[in-house]
Amino acid sequence: MTLSPVTSDFIETLKADLPAAAFRDAEPRYLEEPRGRWTGKVGVVIAPDSVEDVARIVGKAAEARIPVVPYGGGTGLVGGQLMPDGDAPVLLSLERMTRVRAVYPEENVMIVEAGAILSDVHDRASDHDRLYPLSIAAKGTARIGGLLATNAGGVNVLRYGNARDLCLGLEAVLPDGRIWHGLKRLRKDNTGYDLRNLLIGSEGTLGVITAAALRLVPRPAGEGTALLAVRDPSAALTLLALAQQRMGGCVSAFEIIHRAGLDFLRETLPEIRLPFERPPEWMVLMDVGLPQGLEPSGALETLFEAAFEAGLVDDGIIAQSEAQRAELWDVREHIPEANRRIGSVSSHDISLPLGEIARFIERAESVIAEIGEFRINCFGHLGDGNLHYNVFPLAGQSRADHPAARDRIKRAVHDLVHEMGGSVSAEHGIGRLKVDDLERYGDPTKLAAMRAIKAALDPAGIMNPGAVLRSR
Incomplete structure (x- = not known):
């Protein structure tokens, strides 16, 4: 139209x-x-x-x-x-829509407008001894409306879920200008189609989210962080299972980091304090939040001992203070900025079944080698299967030296992900970058349903045209 x-x-x-x-x-x-x-x-x-x-x-x-x-x-x-x-x-x-409209600590609910910045929401939750668990590196800039519109993930999905799982209700403006008053604070509401979950993840193509009822959680009595050197990605997955078994549902984050991430930090952000003088090939950064009566650093030390005896880890750092915890997470959160400064030839936000991750990493390296010589920085949220698999030029080169490689690499990586039962968009969304990918790898029946929903709610096609679905 x-x-x-x-x-x-x-x-x-x-x-x-x-x-x-x-x-x-x-x-x-x-x-x-x-x-x-x-x-x-x-x-x-x-x-x-x-x-x-x-x-x-x-x-x-x-x-x-x-x-x-x-x-x-x-x-x-x-x-x-x-x-x-x-x-x-x-x-x-x-x-300009940044107000916290209400906080209900006894219900673990906060109602905020869509322009509220994520770090400010964290602060308001903390004022009430609560936690809003969604956390990403851009927390000082990202706003709640955009996070919900893209169903953002981040580091705590393993324990608390995506943005969708942390939202109880929405207020939104539909494409014809009508206001949907859906700011309910209910955990259970089976009154027909779930418009909330339809708008979350729709990337502004079905309406404008203007406010949200967010789910808070009690702040854990004790929080701990460890950075452990693991033998390989397969050992990291075994370590995850061991940590979950020993700590129940108390593992909040479980991030895999390749040595290239620390090398890039040393190259581009020398002010960031690195945890190892000689970084191991693979590392796991994990966070735990334990109830009262349990001591996090002691639990992590016991886990390290068991993992060491099993041959999964051979070195590690267990934070002994909040300052040390912040330093370890500072390393993880600056890896995307170091990547940006290096300049990737092709970047991929992908997810795979947990059991396929180690095999994917091995196969993908061979696939990339067939295209040319590159550096690979693979890191991400191992606990929920979300990898950021990024391919970079060799030292002394730039991505401008590989003008024809980006599309070949992207296609090769995404074909492999699809073959192994994964997704070519884990937490960043489709936007305009991945419209072709959605058409190539998406289920035809699902795509037809998506187009029908778009036509029903936005018949004029005014809402963010060209995002998610190709404009027709």
């Missing part, structure tokens, strides 16, 4: 209904994405401060058939937050 660009008359119509504070200059931050693959187009940037104003904007855009691109913190890695092609859209930023 044909869309129209933002016009001066349309902007004047909006200005008649919205305060001047809602209008923003089209600064570069609205037009760029972290990996620098695209530059967005924009007709007007609007930052409303209420759900009613969001409804007015979307409703008027629907009448005029003008595209709307919802914008959170701009941290997405698949291009869902900008529109590089087509008619100049309304870029609808949630940055």
